[in-house]
Amino acid sequence: MKTLFRLLPALLVALALDGLTKAWAEQALRLGEPVPVVGQVVRLTLGYNTGVAFGLFANGGPWPLLVTGLIIGVLVIGLWGSLRAGELPRTAAWPAGLMLGGAIANFADRLPDGRVTDFLDFGLSAQRWPTFNLADSFIVFGLALLLIINLREKPPQSATPAPNQAES
Numbered sequence: 001m002k003t004l005f006r007l008l009p010a011l012l013v014a015l016a017l018d019g020l021t022k023a024w025a026e027q028a029l030r031l032g033e034p035v036p037v038v039g040q041v042v043r044l045t046l047g048y049n050t051g052v053a054f055g056l057f058a059n060g061g062p063w064p065l066l067v068t069g070l071i072i073g074v075l076v077i078g079l080w081g082s083l084r085a086g087e088l089p090r091t092a093a094w095p096a097g098l099m100l101g102g103a104i105a106n107f108a109d110r111l112p113d114g115r116v117t118d119f120l121d122f123g124l125s126a127q128r129w130p131t132f133n134l135a136d137s138f139i140v141f142g143l144a145l146l147l148i149i150n151l152r153e154k155p156p157q158s159a160t161p162a163p164n165q166a167e168s
Helices: 004-028 061-085 090-110 135-151
Strands: 034-038 041-048 116-122
Touching: 004 041, 004 061, 004 090, 004 116, 004 135, 061 090, 090 116, 090 135, 116 135
Parallel strands: none
Antiparallel strands: 034 041, 041 116
């Protein structure tokens, strides 16, 4: 249960920061008009995404909402099971919370009108990364940290001794 209390602050931070920045972007930016932050490499460009990651399945009706809701449900069930079984290491709590918070934030943003608010715009000249938001960043960053934690974690030792190969 202690891991759950470590996970919740990260989840709440992700929800709050994403919600506040999306509200700010909708008030301060004009749709499709880039505002340079670091030359043309980093810009703020308000846009809306009716699809899922990178605009896939755009204008897909209710499907993106249903799919993301299903993914969040699977994440919650998986995290809950891992927490109850003590399988989630303490170091994984914040990354898991960020990932889940980002997913819930985008889901909540999509609920009213079927679209997600994006405004972070990176690239060089005409070669641009798809515009995204903080929730997307929390999901990717949380997943990357979980992968690193998983790769660095030692595999559990077997409880049964290895058979003696020197038997005569």
